[in-house]
Amino acid sequence: MDQDLSTYIDDHKNWITEELKNCIHGLEDIPNRLKEAMIYSIQAGGKRIRPILLIASCEAFGGESKNVLSVAMALEMIHTYSLVHDDLPAMDDDDFRRGLPTNHRKFDEATAILVGDGLLTLSFEIIANDMVLSNKQKVYVTKRLAECAGPTGMVAGQALDMYAENKAVTLDELEKIHHLKTGQLLSFALEVGAYLGGASDSELHVMKQCARFTGLAFQIKDDILDVIGDPDKLGKPIGSDEINDKNTYPKLLGLDGAYKQNEKYVQKAKQALIRANIDSTRLADLIDYLSEREQ
């Protein structure tokens, strides 16, 4: 990876992680165990892909990263809550995430449920309490975040994914699941980053297309890594999709087909960036990075 991109990712990852920790540390009147469990999952080594995409998208339209910090944090909190609930015994029943015991294994199941509920609610609180955004911007961000994360967005994706286990699905059905489950929050990052950076309606339209293809490419790579990834780098065993009879791109298209589909979507995402007619080098590099990553 290009040194400059690597530094950009690391710097922003550290910044976001620090701010998230400080935010939860600063909560007063919260039970110690709940606070500890929230911090445990929030600092458990995520790539912070969504906040970084949000910031890069905002910057591509001339905005400043410090102005979207609350939104970046809210987005990562929602992503984290979804992982904590997804790992629960009644859902995917995962014992490890990013090389560490999952929240319900480290603490207990009830605490993990409340950690998820708490992070989800807190994400809306920090947007409403932001000191930089206008009320109009806050309402737009809240609306889009809730739409992308809620029962017609990410939560619908989780449900569809669960109900599709042990059933054969078509490629269209698989793409719909992934578009909802993973794509919605990635789309939020690129679209809302652009909005807060000052994108026009037509630019937003193009960024939504870019976001959709980026989300699908990201998910295909996730599926590929579950087949041929390095468990040490991933921080979890591979092969869990096959064991759980999950519907994945390699299962439907074969490994070669999945690679090709990934490449096709990366190109489509980058073509959309070119149409947006902005300084998009950083975003294009990030999209390549997502498709080439090993974890």
Place this chain on the structure above:
Amino acid sequence: MDQDLSTYIDDHKNWITEELKNCIHGLEDIPNRLKEAMIYSIQAGGKRIRPILLIASCEAFGGESKNVLSVAMALEMIHTYSLVHDDLPAMDDDDFRRGLPTNHRKFDEATAILVGDGLLTLSFEIIANDMVLSNKQKVYVTKRLAECAGPTGMVAGQALDMYAENKAVTLDELEKIHHLKTGQLLSFALEVGAYLGGASDSELHVMKQCARFTGLAFQIKDDILDVIGDPDKLGKPIGSDEINDKNTYPKLLGLDGAYKQNEKYVQKAKQALIRANIDSTRLADLIDYLSEREQ
């Protein structure tokens, strides 16, 4: 109960229930089973106390009920989500609620988790999408709703309640748990209803005091009903607090002591209403009703 109050409660209860059902029915692109499970819990016969208090508080300051419909619905969605998650096997492990199987018993545990997540997220979406409120009002409502429901509000109360099981607590600790777990959403109803009705800062201050005592009185009555209530009217067996070794007012103060504490808080709540210097007959009647209810 006074016929006029009874009609007021029934009319508003039916209105809110109908609007909540329509709202979820109207969601497009949501898995059928998830939608069905959300509707199941949202129409499972709640008293709709919180939305009714919100509306009555708004009206006491000269506001109109139709202007706070979205907020009333959002509040009831959050209350419902908290019940669905609270009933889960890892939490209170309840099989019945309001005479019907709990969500995870009727559907499954994963669906119940997603129903809660979905309702919580949807509540913020409908406020952001409201057609009547100004952006400033939406941001205020979102901020207060998230504070009251989140990790320093209701979620903190759930956690404290759980961690306090099988442990002796003082009356102060018990009141703190109840203030967070039940009181926060009731406070939201009275306070935000007043705000949206046009209350001044000093009036809001008084309404917060009224809200705090109303919340505590409500919880004491809940505890009393779990000892001496009629299971048919409650729609659930009584005695579960004792079985689960929960900390309750009757346990700490005896049944007589709990009745006296309830009466004390009802009087304090009504005195605050008098200080607010508004047309508060309806609100005072509602506070009496909460304290005299049999379910």
